[in-house]
Amino acid sequence: MTETRPRSRNSPYPLWFFIPAAIIYGVLFLLPTVSSLWFSLTRWDLTTAEFIGLENFQQFFSEPFLVKGLVNTLIYAVTTSGLKTVFGLLLAVLLTSNIFARGFLRTLVFFPVLVSTIGIGITFAVMMHPTKGIINVALETIGIPGPGWLTNPTLALFSVALVDVWKGVGLATLIFIAGLAAISPDYYEAARIDGATRLQQFFRITLPLVRPATVIVVTLSLIGGLRSFDLIWAMTRGGPGFSSDVIASVIYKQYQAGFYGLSTAGNVILFALIAVIILPFTLWFNRREVEE
């Protein structure tokens, strides 16, 4: 940081390199983001905006189906993030251990990450059909009556969340594999000599030492879960009723209906939610990191 560099005028690293990117990013991302704070306080038809104070937010929090979207967003984000973390870690442990066809299995688990979310959503929606879908047909043959995965209002959100986990667990696994690779085998060797069981090794060595990867997986999947839109839209359109609506789908529905101010208020609520959840989490993690 403090090493002496040539004086700024003669620096071989021209600051104008920032400019084209800064213009595109500033105009198309930052400007709308900042102006959304203003537009969320207006009744707005894209040409004229009339200031109405906090009315949009009041309306948002007084409409049960909008609040439902907010609650669903939290449930969805926590469920998907939790399951991706747990399954990702278990899969990573399995896929770094000495097993047959390891490379192929890693490939298999990761592939859905790259496939079209809409394609996957449609495919699973068909496979989750209450009577004809292969999931329920398979369950029936072993004598279990399958539920209406996407037609049952209490189940729809979780069904979509499961598909989200199916699609995204490969990325979590990959990050955990990178984290596990960084743990020195000496620890395990020493533990074995001391007679630690495999389970003890997992809880006393693997789990604490893989924490940086855990934080990345939890953070990434929480952010992804809070912003989630396309899978939910492809599978249920927020239904049945409003039972699987999340903030992102509420934003889209209000936009389609022409309630631009209300839609933007939804956006601001989503910003706030992400900031409130992710910032303390990162700060807490950084503090723990420093203490150690």
Add this chain to the structure above:
Amino acid sequence: MRSLRPYVTGAIALAVAAVMFVMPFVFVALQAVKSKSEASRLDFELPEHWLFWDNLVAVFKARDYQLVLAYFNSTLITVVSVTILILLSAMVGYVMQRRKTAWNRVALIALFAGLMMPPAVVPTIGLLQHIGLFKTMTGMILIQVAYNLSFSVLLYRSFIATIPRDLDEAALIDGAKPRQIFFRVVLPLLKPVTVTNIVVQSIAIFNDFTNPLYYLPGKENVTVQLTLYNFQSMYSSQYNLLFMNILLVTIPPLIVFIFFNRQIVAGMTSGGVKG
């Protein structure tokens, strides 16, 4: 007994993975080659007649060759925005890593905001309308650049740290101008991370559904993911064509995946570590 264990666990894992991760894709492929009535049963039976070619032609012909147009549009958006993205983010990552100024802090905060925050869609639409870029390819391309810049810059920034400064200084002594140092010396050395970036970003942009849905409405602007979405309601009685469409949309990422598996994995993990 002990030496058998990897095979036993491996075999069990393979069987479970086959059911969980292979079966859905087999299901898609199977429906795509069936007749309309066979596909509507949504089962795992093999088709009586394999109609791969017929269904393929039917999907391409649908709605006045909309899928052809969609492939053209999606490819155009992907290629142009990834090109701009690579160039701009390499420039930013390079200066950010090399020259420590007060701007770096600002840039870093902006980049992390870009990784975390969802875009404010309606104000963006208003803005695009105002500057005449709503429903245009140019607008869509610039949006993709803006939204994917953060990830790309952070990837470059961490990679550039591994290139010794001595090289820049040697080029400087040889009389190269700053611009030349970057384009002639540094950029060629960034090739591995550039390949990662190209692969990861192309897949993300090609698969993007939400942004074209908002910023690129209209029949003439349709993208591959939007055709799928439109066909979902249109083909609710023609599952064979719907699944043929899904199959076609899955093929480009599959090809990229087969060729660049290693780079994708490297990029996803290093990007994840930074993010």
